[in-house]
Amino acid sequence: MINHLSSLMFAMAFCCFVWVPTHAFSQPTVRAPAKPAEPPAVVPQAAAINPAPAQPQPALLDQITARAKALAATDYVVPEETLPAPFADMSYSQYRSIRFRPEAALFRDESAFEIQMFHPGFLYKQPVKLNVVDPNKQVSEVGYDAHQFEFGKPSAGLANNDFHHTGYAGYRIHYPLNSAEYKDELLVFQGASYFRVVGGGQIYGISARGLAINTGEPGGEEFPRFTEFWIEKPAPQATSLTILALLDSPSVTGVYQFTLKPNATVIVDVEAKLFARTDVTKLGIAPLTSMFYFGENKSRHFDDFRPEVHDSDGMQVLTQGGEWIWRPLTNPKKLQITSSVSPNVKGFGLFQRDRQFESYLDSEAHYDQRPSLWVEPTGEWGEGRVELVEIPTDSETNDNIVAYWVPKQQLKAGQELEIRYRLKTADSVMPEQLTAQVVRTRVGRAGSGGNNSPDTSLRQFVVDFAGGDLTKVAAGLPMEARLEVSSGNFRDLTVLKLQDGKTWRVAFKLAPEEDRTVDMRLQLLLRGQPLSEVWNYVWNPDNIE
Known part of the structure; x- marks a missing residue:
């Protein structure tokens, strides 16, 4: 525990x-806006996997775990920025013009899953090491090859630089998520311990992370980093993909296992073992x-x-x-x-x-x-x-x-x-979730029809609920809104079924206590039985413009 x-x-x-x-x-x-991929000008070879030295790994997860534990027993070493200057100093427009050629993807024509890599540079100055684990448990490093990338006009002059041992900024996983004829991009690892995942019919927005350390603390936040990945080569008919990752930071090291299971809902099972270098606030x-x-x-x-x-x-x-x-x-x-x-x-x-x-x-x-x-x-x-x-x-x-x-x-x-x-x-x-949900939250100065209160701190809240059993509740039944506030007081609490016949509205006026923040909790009940989720809102009087 x-x-x-x-x-x-x-x-x-x-x-x-x-x-x-x-x-x-x-x-x-x-975050930089995404740019649609452009078709490659030439057909490159698939990404090169360096076959030597091929090391048998009968218990790879155990070995990475031991490595993370040993790493935690040593002082943290700040990664050196070994990226060649032309890439370390490139602009955003240059970076976004470098595109991976789909024909060079890992597992191309061998599996439903394909892996495309990101070129290092711009904000991503500490490349990660990428490995493939074959069915015989042998590990081979994926070697950098400039021919895997198409350098657009802004970055065309960078293509001939010597960065043989550069590595990659990260990678993305493709799979036929929305159509059997096209492999959609559905999971990306790039930057610190960040990764992004989408489901069917969705586009990238929210991100996940491996770990957050000291977020919001006075001493500042620490951003752990995935430094190396091992991707298990999927079988031709595989519907899941397993990825191992080594994490390092000044305070914590760790090993992660991600199991990607794309379907109508995309699932990523995460197992992690962490080792503390120092006390973590x-x-x-x-x-x-x-x-x-x-x-x-x-x-x-x-x-x-x-x-x-x-x-x-x-x-x-x-x-x-x-x-x-x-x-x-x-x-x-x-x-x-x-x-x-x-x-x-x-x-x-x-x-x-x-x-x-x-x-x-x-x-x-x-x-x-x-x-x-x-x-x-x-x-x-x-x-x-x-x-x-x-x-x-x-x-x-x-x-x-x-x-x-x-x-x-x-x-x-x-x-x-x-x-x-x-x-x-x-x-x-x-x-x-079978209970009714909040569908709208609106806040404004109390009053209506030109009858605004002279007290500008008095706020009108309108919260609309829908779904669950609310659609079955007749307007004449004794629906109750249970509202609690941590400070200040409220008045004019009302409950009303709207004209659409499926939405219930709760309205009230809030009078904060001077400049104190107010934490509120609201729920709809019928004869004492909850019918909705709990609406929980924090109001700060100084948020008024």
């Missing part, structure tokens, strides 16, 4: 929030990273033609007791960290619940097609908390949302920790 000290703002799984100076947090991840397990610029709950003006801009609009948590909690995301003025304490949490994730094009009106970014990701622990994780970090941002290019699980017990130098979980792609909700 693993434990960690945590506190609740008040009972019934309310969020507790901890303020951290904004300057103590690392800068948000800057805060360990974030199964971290998810996303972007929330503004949404329907915005409380200040954004000069943008689009109604909403975000990759995710809420965090979902399933407690040990089976309670579903929905926490709408915000773009706060100050760094905000909130926690939901839940022993043996059954799952958590970041969701893009609003999947209507009309909510975004963006014909290029297609935010309505961004994936949701759900983390499902394998076995019991013990005591701990799900933590949500919301970072102020003035751009949609910044990843400013992070969610992860923090064990109650601090990981100390010399200790080991095993963790297992399943990562699933999803759309708006998990299929097993």
Whole structure:
């Protein structure tokens, strides 16, 4: 069992929030827009796998585990940046013009899975080592070959540089996910311990990570890095792919096993064993990273033609007791960290619940097609908390949302920790969630029809629920809205069935207590029985523009 000290703002799984100076947090991840792949000008050979030396590996996972453990017993060595200057100094336009040639993919015409590599350079100055494990358990390194890449016009002058031992910035996995005739890109490993996965009919948005260390702590965040990968060669008819990875950082080393299982829902089973070099102030397990610029709950003006801009609009948590909690995301003025304490949490994730094009009106970014990701622990994780970090941002290019699980017990130098979980792609909700869900959260100055209150701190909240058994509940039945607040007070609480016959609206006015942050919890009940998930919202009075 693993434990960690945590506190609740008040009972019934309310969020507790901890303020951290904004300057103590690392800068948000800057994401570059994707460019459609261009067809190769020539047909190259498949990616070269160096056959020598071929080393038999009867228990490869055990050997990598022993290597990670031995590494943790030594001082951390900062990786040298050995990338040739022309690539280390390249611009974004140069980097995005370098394309891997599909004909050079690993396992091309040998399996449903194919692997394409990313060229190092630009932000990716520390290449990773890539290996293939054949059916006989022999390991061979995948050697760098410039002929695997097409250098577009901005980078054409770089093609003749000597970078024989360069390695790769990462790789992506292709599989016939949406059509039997085309192999879609569905999983990417690139940068630190980041990886991105999509399900059928989705495009990239949210990212996952191997590990988060000291996120939001005054001393700054630490970003562990996958330094080497081993990909097991799939059989011709294989429907799953296994990947091993070695992780290194100043505080922690580890070995990871990823088992990719693409289907209607894409599943990544994750098993990790961690070894602590030093005491870890805060360990974030199964971290998810996303972007929330503004949404329907915005409380200040954004000069943008689009109604909403975000990759995710809420965090979902399933407690040990089976309670579903929905926490709408915000773009706060100050760094905000909130926690939901839940022993043996059954799952958590970041969701893009609003999947209507009309909510975004963006014909290029297609935010309505961004994936949701759900983390499902394998076995019991013990005591701990799900933590949500919301970072102020003035751009949609910044990843400013992070969610992860923090064990109650601090990981100390010399200790080991095993963790297992399943990562699933999803759309708006998990299929097993049968309760009604929040479909809209709107906030504004209290009052209507020109009758606004002179007190600008008084806020009007409107929360709409739909789904589950709500569609069966007649308008005349005694539906109850149970609302609790951590500070301040509320009034004019009403419950109304809307004209569409399937949506129930809860409205109330909130009067905060001076500048105190308010943590709220709201649920719909019929004759004392819960019919909806719990709406959990944190309101900061200083967020008003």
